[in-house]
Amino acid sequence: MWQSIKHTAVLALLCFGLNSPSWATDSYDLVLNGGRVIDPETGLDAVRHIGVRDGKIVSMSETALRGKRVLDVSGLIVSPGFIDLHAHGQTILANRVQAYDGVTTALELESGVFPIDAYYQRRAAEGSPLNYGASVNWLSARIAALLDLTPTGDADWFTQALTRDGWQDSIATPEQLDTIEQLVADGLNQGGLGVGFLTGYAPGSGHKEYYRINQLAAARGVPTFTHARFLSMAEPQSSFEAIQEIISVAASTGVHAHIVHLNSISLKDIELIRPMILNARDNGAKLSTEAYPYGAGATSIGAAMFRGEGWRERIGAITANNFAVDGRRLDEAEFARLQKEAPATDIIIHFLDASKPDERALIDQAILMPEGIIASDGGDWTLANEPVAATAWPLPEQAWSHPRSAGTYARFIRNYVTERQALNLTDAIAKVSYLPAKLLQESVPQMRHKGRLQVGADADIVVFSLPEFADAATFATPAQLSKGLKHSIINGQLLIADGVLNTSIMPGQAVRNSGTR
Incomplete structure (x- = not known):
């Protein structure tokens, strides 16, 4: 029995x-x-x-x-969390906004930061909703060396340094170049994820300097992230020439060179630049690209690219009306005043009109680049020209930023997958998760566990309704969260559940390279 x-x-x-x-x-x-x-x-x-x-x-x-x-x-769609390689908004508020756009890891790689240790200490002390990390800011190292300044961890130091004269068009002396190299090496020793080159803000800096710091990155096995030196369709000093320089250092040093915002830096010469990059890659150069699905960029009104004789014609015969501040288009008098009195003023510049089929096709060439990555180039939020408090929530309705700070990824999937079917969903998700992780994983072992949904992977996961997933941010009303995201999981913790953000947790973790002391 x-x-x-x-x-x-x-x-x-x-x-x-x-x-x-x-x-x-x-x-x-x-x-x-x-x-x-x-x-x-x-x-x-x-x-x-x-x-x-x-x-x-x-x-x-x-x-x-x-x-x-x-x-x-x-x-619902269950996807690896999106990895933004170009997130200037390194604050709690900026992270929370991006979380609704599917981002689980927000990295500052184009500009980078300096000093690296100070950045990581600050983010750890504040807590972060998303995973975070940064490259070494070459431009800070250059300014420090040429002007004999000491960079600090103060977030305003770099912004203030950009308004100084004497570093944009000066060739570094051998002693200054040694100092720049040492400062960048120090940043890599502290865990910087590569080297960020804002060469477009110092177009007169030495080509030998750019080559040497890329040599350093190659020797250390980390990638470089370059805002190309020139923004122009006219020669000499064209965007085409600037991309050639990036290809040259990749081919000659062996560094993995990443070209940021290919869509905006190429202007209307993408039809020449795109095949040049692909051919170089086919011949062994380690090159990658990123783009965002907008026809407008953002920077400061005093940037070097908007100065000098003939600059308007070089970038497409634009007028002051192509520039906007706080959603308001400028006239010539206001443009001249801001350039003189407030060169650090944030502006949006409209290069291409995505509503025009021929110009949208130019954006498509950058977005649909084989193995091309999607990155936001998004930033922080201001209100009445003052930064919105980092812990403010919800996002104030009148807050201002480029709409890509809120809607890049939902816009990309809505436009290229749901509406136009230019990509299948798997390939689109690769561009926002797996390919960014793959770019970094050789030098950053942590990234081997991100951008994937597999046993052993980090539980950075987003869940969204494909028909509903869409951007709401516009140039007129940018402070609008993307729609359709149901859940966001960061390192196994529910940051967003049923569309509601949990403001009591900070599940983000630091991402640093394997050289961390």
């Missing part, structure tokens, strides 16, 4: 699922059941059930799971 009872009990347990991972209700901290899971590295596109424990994905099951908290995500 005992044998019969035992046999019956075993059968009952097996039928109930004792040997299934769904049996133990506390075996997972978080479960996502029934979503359409996209893993761009393996090409997986199927219904799966994901179990998360201790900030990691520990199960990818074809059967439903049970855990401490279970989310039914049936009918």
